[in-house]
Amino acid sequence: MIIRKLFNEQCITFSQMNLIYNSRFIWRALSTWTRAYLISRYLGIGTEESLFTRLYNESSKFGDMFSLVFGERFSENFTWLLNEYTIALRDLVSAQKEGNTDGVNKSLERLYSNAAERARLLAQANPFWDESTWRNIFETYLRFTIEMINSFITGDYSNDAEAYDRLTAFTNNIGDYFAQGIYEFLTYTPLKTENLQVHEALNPISFNKISDLRQCITRNQVDAIYSLRMFWFELATWTRYYLISRYKGIGNEDIILARLNKVVDEYGTMLRRIFGDQITEEYLNLIYTHIKLIISLITAQIERNADIAAEATRLLYQNAEQSASFLASINPFWDKTTLRDRLYSYIRSTINESTTFLTGEYDRNIDIFARILTHAENTGNEFAMGLFNYIISKKLNL
Template identity: 45%
Template structure:
């Protein structure tokens, strides 16, 4: 009988936190590339082949995680199942576009067969992963992806946003179950003493707060891109999407206040509102070909970036202003390039740029998470010294 040693909810170490975050992020990235690929098929974006390659290789990433612990043979076997997921999704969309109902039903059935195969395989690999639990997790995820494809095909932006939130919550759960199983497997037979002194850790509630803050950058770049798609390719209602985009920094700042308190003033929200206004104005100027306005807005972008970096550095000693400024500058340049390639119709390069943006968002989120982890432990240690 296998005995689980669950993460101590009162003391999760930095390495455990990263394990959870990496697993959650994998499923979030997989969803992102699935959505991008589905969009490309339904709206005739010329980069469909490039996006399928991204989706295909993204789906294999979790197999690479398995190789470190379970070896190459198991990793390659699971990767075969994952590649079949991407191929079947490709075939399903093709059948939908062809109006072939019989083929659609067949490929939907194959997707769920793939779910069953993966769930059964995971249990044979790791006794801390349960086949029934994974069948439900993967099955629900597959259902959401199919529903997302239907919503994108219908250009139903309200349903798309609803599914976006459902998938976001579900991928967090999937990541937690995956990470917990890995942790149990790695530490099976090992006595974990959380009572040791000088072990830096945070509570499970705190890592969820850090994760929400961490994922802000994914949310921001995702909704900026969805807004660009609505303007350049007329996918969805741009006003509804812009309203959702404006809500992203509001949610982020409200969560940030759980850790940093009243240091997070409304001035920070104002800086993000300005940033979003600049994005909207910049896209309009690019479409109009107004070079003078583009140059003016670019300078305002730089000023806004510097103010946001200075604000964060002032409230947390574990965030450096120069580092933040460099990261924000790189993200800004990539976002401008993203808009430019949408305008020029260079979709292959646009996909490369978005991939770079996701990597930058992940790097930024890692940096902020490390700073928050250190800040929480610093505050806790400081309170004990009083």
């Protein structure tokens, strides 16, 4: 008889929190690069080959995680299937662009067959995962992906932001099911040294001492930290989509800007849940000002107005200094210098990203975006560590 060991909603440890985060993030990153690949195929932003390589390489991240938990053989089999999925997706787009209906149908058949095979393999490897559940997950994910393709085919972007939000929200659900299954698998037997090593390997932030494993927070607190952790990723992603709307005329500029501002709204709401009245309108206005300055910079670059671009850049760095100072003042577990340096790096990269849109250097543009996403992930990890320590120290209830 298999005894299930579910997450304790009232006591989730740091390692469990990071397992949940990593499981969500790996699916989110796959979705982000899928969208970037589709943009390269339909809109010509970035070369098809370089974007396909980046999407293909996302499979290796699943392989790394699976090899730690289920072994090399399983990892190789699942990675091969995920690579086949990526190839079938490429062939689907090619067939559609060529008007090859038979090719489209064959590619769709391959994609759904691949989803079934991945579901079967996962269920075989882990008794805590259900084959029908995984199959439904993969088929739903595929349908969302096809929705994106259809918006590019028709040029109707009226619901694009909402559709992408549905996809990213669904990746959270996938990640949660993924994380719970891995946790149950790892804790099916008493925690041994090798199990602890797996926990640490799956955790992007190093454990300082084993006693850290005994500290815990609630599931609501985990979700709040996750939202704040993902702020940097969401900011980078929607800023890019806004850049695409301005430089390429793709999508509704106003809708995308509203979605970008919503990222800040959600960020402020979550900050207030943790820090209360310390989160003032003055600070939130700094973040809204950051977006306004990015818009001013883009407009100045498009209009070739070097003076306004230089002034917007100066104000962006000033804004970053003020933001870092404020965040460090409300949480002793955040370092002002580190935050400032990370914000400075983000601004430099965003300016470079905007410039490459202007010059049409799309391969370099994709490299910059990849660095921005890596930077966002690292910043989010650091942010999460400070939040976890703050909640523990204050014994907060959310």
